[in-house]
Amino acid sequence: AQSVTQPDIHITVSEGASLELRCNYSYGATPYLFWYVQSPGQGLQLLLKYFSGDTLVQGIKGFEAEFKRSQSSFNLRKPSVHWSDAAEYFCAVAKPLDSNYQLIWGAGTKLIIKP
Amino acid sequence: EPEVTQTPSHQVTQMGQEVILRCVPISNHLYFYWYRQILGQKVEFLVSFYNNEISEKSEIFDDQFSVERPDGSNFTLKIRSTKLEDSAMYFCASSAGTGIPYEQYFGPGTRLTVT
Numbered sequence: 001a002q003s004v005t006q007p008d009i010h011i012t013v014s015e016g017a018s019l020e021l022r023c024n025y026s027y028g029a030t031p032y033l034f035w036y037v038q039s040p041g042q043g044l045q046l047l048l049k050y051f052s053g054d055t056l057v058q059g060i061k062g063f064e065a066e067f068k069r070s071q072s073s074f075n076l077r078k079p080s081v082h083w084s085d086a087a088e089y090f091c092a093v094a095k096p097l098d099s100n101y102q103l104i105w106g107a108g109t110k111l112i113i114k115p
Numbered sequence: 116e117p118e119v120t121q122t123p124s125h126q127v128t129q130m131g132q133e134v135i136l137r138c139v140p141i142s143n144h145l146y147f148y149w150y151r152q153i154l155g156q157k158v159e160f161l162v163s164f165y166n167n168e169i170s171e172k173s174e175i176f177d178d179q180f181s182v183e184r185p186d187g188s189n190f191t192l193k194i195r196s197t198k199l200e201d202s203a204m205y206f207c208a209s210s211a212g213t214g215i216p217y218e219q220y221f222g223p224g225t226r227l228t229v230t
Contacts, residue, residue, distance in 0.1 A: 036221070043119060044158075044206060044221035090158065097171040100146060102160035103219065 002027045002095050006106035014114045015083055021076040021109050023065075023091030032094040033074040034103065035065055039087040047089075050074060061085070086113045117141040119222035121207050127228045128197055136192045136225045138207030147190045148208040148219060149182065151175075158206065164190065197229045 003026045013019050025031055035047040048059025055067040065076045074091060091106040120139045128134050140147050149161040162172040164182050181193045190209075194201055204226050208219040 041124075041223060043223040044208075046218050046220075049218070092158075097163070100163050100165070100170060102148075102163070102171065102173070103150070103158070104160075105158035107157050 002031075002093050002104045004091050004093050004104055004106035006089075006091055006109050008109045009107070010110040010112060012112040012114055013081055016080050019076075019078045019081045019085070019111070021089050021091075021111070023074045023076065023106060024072050025074060025091075025093045026072065027093055031074075032101075033065075033067060034092045034094070035059065035063070035074075035076050036090045036092060037061075037087045038090065038108075044090065047076070081111075081113055083113045083115065086111055117220075119207055119209055119220050121205075121222035121225050123225060124223065125226045125228070127230065130199060130229055131196050134194050134197055134227060136194075136205050136207075136227070138190045138192070138209075138222055139188050140190055140207070140209030141211075141220055142188070144209035144211050144220070146170075146210045146212065146217070147182075147184070148210075149192050150206045150208065150221075151203040152206070152224075153200075153203040161192075194227075197227075199229050202227055202229045 005024045033050040036044040038044050047063050048057050050057045050067045057065050063078050088108045088110045090108045092103040094101040095104050122137045147164040152158045160173050162176045163170045179195045183191050204224045206224045207222045210217040210219045
């Protein structure tokens with residue numbers, strides 16, 4: 001069965017420092033992978049997605065993620081975080097259904113930014 | 116930018132009562148979804164809806180749950196007789212098409228508290 005693991009419940013980084021959020025997935029075929037962000041009081045916003053092709057995916061807000069099949073990972077990175085990046089980040093994999101797909105979610109990683 | 120909206124943001128109800136959670140999907144979207152997140156747990160798929168009928172549902176979505184698109188704009192989730200374990204954040208989502216490439220856009224969620 002498909003599953004997603006985000007090993008870090010929360011991560012604290014200093015403003016301006018680099019960031020990497022870990023995501024590991026379990027899926028038998030080629031996965032379709034997503035990163036969403038949820039800021040307080042906001043909905044889940046898509047940061048980026050991987051379907052196929054280039055394994056380094058660029059997203060919004062300066063984020064990128066790299067798909068590594070050998071490690072079953074899809075880690076999210078940002079070279080320099082801003083205070084506005086403080087939020088909860090969710091990794092997800094798409095599980096195909098008969099006529100659509102559902103998202104299988106990780107537990108989320110809360111990002112805390114130190115001034 | 117168009118967005119999915121949900122009302123209310125927080126609903127408190129007593130066990131056994133019926134609740135209706137409301138969502139206004141993005142106006143030209145055709146596919147609608149409900150997910151929920153119990154506090155401290157992962158986001159879980161509940162149901163998808165297309166062409167005025169349920170297209171997929173999870174095992175969580177039992178006879179106590181129903182969905183409806185009563186008019187051209189609203190998409191509702193009804194829980195007939197709430198239980199304590201229904202306390203969760205409920206997210207509505209919509210997409211323009213079906214299948215992997217179509218992004219699911221999420222609302223900010225309704226926090227349901229059953230006492």
